[in-house]
Amino acid sequence: MGWFKRIKEGITTSTKDKKETPEGLWYKCPKCGNVVSTDEHRENKWVCVGCGHHERISAEDYFSLIFDANKYTEFNKSMSSGDPLKFEDTKKYSDRLKASQKKTGLKDAIRTAHGMMNGKKIVVAAMDFSFIGGSMGSAVGEKISRAIDHAIKFKAPLLVISKSGGARMMEAGFSLMQMAKTSAKLTLLADAKIPYISLLTDPTTGGVTASFAMLGDINVAEPGALIGFAGPRVVKETIGKDLPEGFQTSEFVLEHGFLDYIVHRHELKEKLSRSIEFFSEDEDVSKK
Amino acid sequence: MPVLLEFEESIGVLKEQLDKAKELNEKGEVDMSKSVKDLEKKIEQTRAKLYKNLTPWQQVQVSRHPERPYTLSYIDALTEGTFIELHGDRTVKDDKAMVGGFGKIDGQSVMFIGQQKGINTKMRQYRNFGMPNPEGYRKALRLMKLAEKFNKPVVTLIDTPGAFPGLEAEERGQGEAIARNLYEMAKLRVPIICIIIGEGASGGALGIGVGDKVFMLEHAWYSVISPENCSTILWRNWDHKVEAAEALKLTSKDMLKNKLIDGIIKEPVGGAHTDHAKTFAEVKKTILKELPKLKELTPEKRAELRIKKFASMGVTN
Ligand SMILES: [Zn+2]
Numbered sequence: 001m002g003w004f005k006r007i008k009e010g011i012t013t014s015t016k017d018k019k020e021t022p023e024g025l026w027y028k029c030p031k032c033g034n035v036v037s038t039d040e041h042r043e044n045k046w047v048c049v050g051c052g053h054h055e056r057i058s059a060e061d062y063f064s065l066i067f068d069a070n071k072y073t074e075f076n077k078s079m080s081s082g083d084p085l086k087f088e089d090t091k092k093y094s095d096r097l098k099a100s101q102k103k104t105g106l107k108d109a110i111r112t113a114h115g116m117m118n119g120k121k122i123v124v125a126a127m128d129f130s131f132i133g134g135s136m137g138s139a140v141g142e143k144i145s146r147a148i149d150h151a152i153k154f155k156a157p158l159l160v161i162s163k164s165g166g167a168r169m170m171e172a173g174f175s176l177m178q179m180a181k182t183s184a185k186l187t188l189l190a191d192a193k194i195p196y197i198s199l200l201t202d203p204t205t206g207g208v209t210a211s212f213a214m215l216g217d218i219n220v221a222e223p224g225a226l227i228g229f230a231g232p233r234v235v236k237e238t239i240g241k242d243l244p245e246g247f248q249t250s251e252f253v254l255e256h257g258f259l260d261y262i263v264h265r266h267e268l269k270e271k272l273s274r275s276i277e278f279f280s281e282d283e284d285v286s287k288k
Numbered sequence: 289m290p291v292l293l294e295f296e297e298s299i300g301v302l303k304e305q306l307d308k309a310k311e312l313n314e315k316g317e318v319d320m321s322k323s324v325k326d327l328e329k330k331i332e333q334t335r336a337k338l339y340k341n342l343t344p345w346q347q348v349q350v351s352r353h354p355e356r357p358y359t360l361s362y363i364d365a366l367t368e369g370t371f372i373e374l375h376g377d378r379t380v381k382d383d384k385a386m387v388g389g390f391g392k393i394d395g396q397s398v399m400f401i402g403q404q405k406g407i408n409t410k411m412r413q414y415r416n417f418g419m420p421n422p423e424g425y426r427k428a429l430r431l432m433k434l435a436e437k438f439n440k441p442v443v444t445l446i447d448t449p450g451a452f453p454g455l456e457a458e459e460r461g462q463g464e465a466i467a468r469n470l471y472e473m474a475k476l477r478v479p480i481i482c483i484i485i486g487e488g489a490s491g492g493a494l495g496i497g498v499g500d501k502v503f504m505l506e507h508a509w510y511s512v513i514s515p516e517n518c519s520t521i522l523w524r525n526w527d528h529k530v531e532a533a534e535a536l537k538l539t540s541k542d543m544l545k546n547k548l549i550d551g552i553i554k555e556p557v558g559g560a561h562t563d564h565a566k567t568f569a570e571v572k573k574t575i576l577k578e579l580p581k582l583k584e585l586t587p588e589k590r591a592e593l594r595i596k597k598f599a600s601m602g603v604t605n
Contacts, residue, residue: 188595211467215471230462
């Protein structure tokens with residue numbers, strides 16, 4: 001069902017260049033300008049055939065990349081953030097939430113599911129940047145927290161796919177505490193000796209970088225992703241000059257020692273599987 | 289008398305009258321002693337009234353008062369000269385924006401850690417305005433681990449406009465440094481008391497803020513972002529800091545109401561800057577009251593309760 005749905009959506013859902021591609025049938029790469037049909041683009045796992053640019057994709061797309069036969073069970077599907085502060089800037093936060101839910105068809109900026117990856121159980125939490133910039137509020141924190149519980153209960157490795165501008169300001173103190181909450185819960189996962197893989201995708205910044213995204217047993221990133229704590233604009237203002245080429249890219253972060261490896265989306269599933277395999281019990285050779 | 293903040297103008301007017309009355313009195317031409325007394329009383333009343341109804345933005349201003357005491361002043365007062373500062377993260381350098389070391393409080397060894405702001409222009413730069421780099425967070429963690437090794441409690445004093453958003457900070461993994469601290473603090477085997485004494489901005493504050501008990505000084509603020517930056521991002525200019533301060537619910541009262549902290553430490557009327565000694569005494573009282581209770585629990589129980597507390601934060605539908 002997933003693939004059918006995907007194909008249908010591929011035609012109707014927007015890409016950044018919707019306006020330039022009539023009826024959304026074409027994908028134009030923002031990096032090199034290469035144009036391919038959306039079918040071909042999807043077939044290539046949303047990676048530009050021209051230059052290898054990894055397009056920002058949704059949690060659902062990642063599920064299709066990770067889970068065998070795109071079969072998975074989503075949990076806490078209807079959970080969304082509350083508005084305990086009755087936050088209001090130029091708009092009411094409650095209205096922003098509703099508008100975002102309507103626009104994206106999502107409840108919040110993360111989806112969690114379990115299923116099989118190359119025949120092995122796995123719990124996946126994947127963020128959606130299209131929902132208020134993938135920002136972390138109570139729902140993101142709680143769903144990661146429950147995904148951790150789930151991973152412990154089912155003795156399945158946890159994969160968190162980050163894609164976030166950071167904290168959700170409209171949840172203020174509550175948002176901030178999600179950093180402590182997710183990090184604290186990860187200690188329980190560690191106690192249970194369950195592997196945790198953090199996949200950082202474009203972009204991963206702010207409070208997400210400064211909590212669960214940097215705490216993987218293995219930290220992995222897609223190529224060319226923006227990864228950092230402070231946003232590049234803020235850093236630029238701080239130092240008062242232009243940023244060096246490649247600053248805060250996956251490659252930069254790897255070079256400075258904060259990633260284990262960078263993986264092309266085509267090899268993502270295989271390499272994650274092989275990495276996780278090292279953590280599992282060795283086969284009893286004597287029985288062979 | 290300390291520097292007056294803009295909303296304390298009414299006190300300034302009275303203060304001027306008081307000075308004049310005192311001057312006349314001293315000259316001995318007219319007996320102004322009654323007026324002096326009345327004015328002094330009136331100043332006190334005006335201040336009490338003002339500080340009873342501070343707006344969130346006014347609280348933020350108080351939290352940044354130039355004469356407000358900073359971390360090392362607290363530590364010196366609390367430990368009565370027994371404090372020995374310990375430097376460096378053992379990897380990169382010694383971050384001057386983060387200080388720490390052992391001191392004795394009422395006979396007990398305690399590891400004190402906190403962001404440090406500077407008291408004048410030169411020192412503010414030296415302390416990087418209380419904005420630590422990754423090595424500051426790693427120094428803090430090193431000291432916490434040292435405390436854990438010798439079973440000594442940790443007290444953190446939080447006062448920062450944020451973690452430093454510089455180029456080198458990014459190169460050296462500001463995000464990872466803060467994340468690591470959140471993780472390690474959650475399971476640290478010794479008691480942790482955190483006190484926000486001034487500004488508690490974002491991950492830069494939380495990076496030493498995961499404790500069994502988290503307190504805020506009455507006029508401190510604590511949130512995910514400063515009102516100014518919040519205004520810039522959500523209103524797209526700096527003019528809405530007052531509204532942002534309100535919307536963020538960043539005062540000690542609101543943070544307690546939302547159960548995001550465990551308690552409030554009272555400040556002298558007029559703010560901590562009007563009476564340092566009294567402020568230090570209140571902080572000391574709180575620490576001495578909480579420590580024995582925390583020491584009674586096993587390390588496992590403390591960590592369990594600590595993790596549960598933070599795990600329960602959040603409101604979802
Ligand atoms: Zn391209």
